[in-house]
Amino acid sequence: MTELLTSAQMGGIERDEIESGAVTGLQLMERAGRGAVEAAFAKWPKLAQGAHRAMVLCGPGNNGDGFVIARRLADRGWDVDVFLFGDTAKLPPDAKTNHDLWAAMGQVAPFEPKAVKSCARPDLFVDAVFGTGLTRPLPADLASVLEVRTMGTWKRGHAIHRLAIDCPSGLNLDTGMIPTSGDGTMPGVNSTHLTVSFHSLKAGHKLGLGPTLCGDLQVVDIGLTGRDATERAMIGTAPDAERARLIAPDFAGTALPLRIWPGAMIVKMRGQGHKYEYGHVMVLAGGSGRGGAARMAARTALRSGAGLVTVLCPPDAVLENACHLDAVMLRACADADAFRDIADDRVSAFCLGPGMGVGPQTRAMVEAALSHDRGPRADRPAAVVLDADALTSYQEDPAALFNLCHARTVLTPHEGEFARLFPDLAQSERGDLSKIDVVRQAADRAGCIVLLKGEDTVIAAPGGGASVHSATGDRAVPWLATAGAGDVLAGLIAGLAAPETAPDLFCVVEAAVWLHCEAARQFGPGLIAEDLPDMLPEVFLTLER
Ligand SMILES: NC(=O)C1=CN([C@@H]2O[C@H](COP(=O)(O)OP(=O)(O)OC[C@H]3O[C@@H](n4cnc5c(N)ncnc54)[C@H](OP(=O)(O)O)[C@@H]3O)[C@@H](O)[C@H]2O)[C@@H](O)CC1
Numbered sequence: 357m358t359e360l361l362t363s364a365q366m367g368g369i370e371r372d373e374i375e376s377g378a379v380t381g382l383q384l385m386e387r388a389g390r391g392a393v394e395a396a397f398a399k400w401p402k403l404a405q406g407a408h409r410a411m412v413l414c415g416p417g418n419n420g421d422g423f424v425i426a427r428r429l430a431d432r433g434w435d436v437d438v439f440l441f442g443d444t445a446k447l448p449p450d451a452k453t454n455h456d457l458w459a460a461m462g463q464v465a466p467f468e469p470k471a472v473k474s475c476a477r478p479d480l481f482v483d484a485v486f487g488t489g490l491t492r493p494l495p496a497d498l499a500s501v502l503e504v505r506t507m508g509t510w511k512r513g514h515a516i517h518r519l520a521i522d523c524p525s526g527l528n529l530d531t532g533m534i535p536t537s538g539d540g541t542m543p544g545v546n547s548t549h550l551t552v553s554f555h556s557l558k559a560g561h562k563l564g565l566g567p568t569l570c571g572d573l574q575v576v577d578i579g580l581t582g583r584d585a586t587e588r589a590m591i592g593t594a595p596d597a598e599r600a601r602l603i604a605p606d607f608a609g610t611a612l613p614l615r616i617w618p619g620a621m622i623v624k625m626r627g628q629g630h631k632y633e634y635g636h637v638m639v640l641a642g643g644s645g646r647g648g649a650a651r652m653a654a655r656t657a658l659r660s661g662a663g664l665v666t667v668l669c670p671p672d673a674v675l676e677n678a679c680h681l682d683a684v685m686l687r688a689c690a691d692a693d694a695f696r697d698i699a700d701d702r703v704s705a706f707c708l709g710p711g712m713g714v715g716p717q718t719r720a721m722v723e724a725a726l727s728h729d730r731g732p733r734a735d736r737p738a739a740v741v742l743d744a745d746a747l748t749s750y751q752e753d754p755a756a757l758f759n760l761c762h763a764r765t766v767l768t769p770h771e772g773e774f775a776r777l778f779p780d781l782a783q784s785e786r787g788d789l790s791k792i793d794v795v796r797q798a799a800d801r802a803g804c805i806v807l808l809k810g811e812d813t814v815i816a817a818p819g820g821g822a823s824v825h826s827a828t829g830d831r832a833v834p835w836l837a838t839a840g841a842g843d844v845l846a847g848l849i850a851g852l853a854a855p856e857t858a859p860d861l862f863c864v865v866e867a868a869v870w871l872h873c874e875a876a877r878q879f880g881p882g883l884i885a886e887d888l889p890d891m892l893p894e895v896f897l898t899l900e901r
């Protein structure tokens with residue numbers, strides 16, 4: 357798991373380290389610039405051989421790494437054109453020092469679109485204008501030059517290697533969004549081939565547009581302390597309040613063996629017990645003709661390691677369900693009173709919502725599940741996963757749901773369901789808040805874990821611990837946007853949470869999201885939701901490594 361920092365947290369880490377006397381700002385800037393050049397050479401080995409031409413765009417803030425890069429490249433015999441967007445006299449001291457070091461070797465031209473375009477075609481285009489300090493939309497003239505279309509100015513412009521320092525300028529590194537001006541217009545979109553960032557990933561690298569715009573993303577260690585300790589503390593426990601992390605089997609950017617994470621989250625891969633110790637999951641289904649979603653959730657719960665899984669359905673749907681279920685058990689359950697009788701103290705997880713239908717009947721079942729205070733373990737009630745119709749049934753009165761939710765409840769909305777429960781936090785209302793910020797607020801309000809789906813899935817717990825799963829780049833699974841995939845995720849969470857020795861619920865939810873994506877990746881295009889549970893055994897085998 358890699359920590360995802362906000363711009364403010366990154367600034368704080370740099371400031372603390374500099375104030376402690378362990379390092380100077382100049383040293384950090386030098387390491388950053390050198391690290392960026394090394395990362396570019398590692399990606400494009402041809403650039404490491406011989407001298408080439410670079411264009412470096414620098415900015416008004418402390419992202420002074422651009423001047424360091426110019427100097428390093430010129431030292432290797434490169435021709436380097438440097439432009440400064442901003443006023444030399446107002447540069448912060450460290451950036452000014454590096455500006456002056458470069459100015460003793462070459463020219464710094466004031467930024468001007470025509471001047472940029474009249475230079476010879478660079479082999480390497482370096483965007484070091486803004487890093488973590490972007491506070492408003494890019495000015496139009498700058499945006500017009502940073503746009504990828506500008507490369508068409510030059511013959512063979514497609515061959516230009518584009519490198520961004522910290523991020524493609526214009527991207528907000530807290531939100532992964534591009535700030536728009538008051539009238540809603542968006543500046544030109546800047547994207548790059550390689551982004552080099554420092555110390556740790558920033559939230560905006562993995563949220564929203566970040567993954568698409570940043571291209572290949574490399575994190576360079578610039579010797580700030582604390583990273584390893586932070587990451588070690590993150591393995592197997594929920595993140596602390598205020599911290600967010602990327603869900604991946606990584607430790608400080610290095611891959612961990614999969615049997616350590618997420619393998620350790622799957623109790624059945626290591627436990628020794630009888631079926632009840634692996635837990636009993638109850639999945640509530642809707643009426644006749646609408647049982648498919650619940651059956652997929654149930655099958656997934658059984659595949660993911662629960663000892664027993666029972667589908668509860670209205671009496672009129674028993675025949676239909678009986679025709680489709682074998683290892684999954686089936687009980688008729690007419691209403692919430694019947695449900696209370698059937699749900700004994702061996703039930704360790706409930707899954708409600710998929711295909712249940714929206715209305716008072718579903719609300720009554722949700723209330724019964726959330727007030728079920730018996731469980732196989734005295735120290736924790738059964739986990740309750742609420743998805744789809746279980747959430748939408750509360751759109752008129754979300755507070756009624758939140759009043760019932762307890763710490764072992766997980767809400768798994770997509771953006772539409774999220775907007776019904778948290779209208780003020782809906783996508784259109786977010787402003788400067790990041791998806792992490794709003795899911796944190798939602799978790800606080802609901803008093804339970806909230807998982808908001810998307811290519812950037814965000815999970816948050818009350819108090820602030822949060823994590824992000826990014827299904828982008830080599831983990832992109834566009835074919836997972838298929839009917840029923842969400843029902844499978846709900847069943848997966850319930851199945852992994854069910855065993856008596858299941859780990860911390862937050863960690864279970866993280867593992868479920870990762871496994872869900874992994875099953876889709878291993879299956880490939882053409883996937884339908886039914887394929888996901890049956891893909892899990894193959895995924896589990898890969899976790900033995
Ligand atoms: N010693 C260190 O700490 C090290 C720091 N390093 C690097 O420094 C970076 C953080 O520096 P930073 O905070 O100065 O931010 P940065 O992104 O350079 O620019 C902020 C400036 O831009 C301005 N501005 C913002 N938006 C604007 C807009 N749309 N249009 C026009 N102007 C705009 C803004 O103006 P203001 O909002 O104040 O008016 C302010 O002047 C970070 O990326 C890190 O990697 C590394 O070198 C390692 C060592």
Ligand SMILES: [K+]
Nearest residue numbers: 483486521523
């Ligand atoms: K940049």
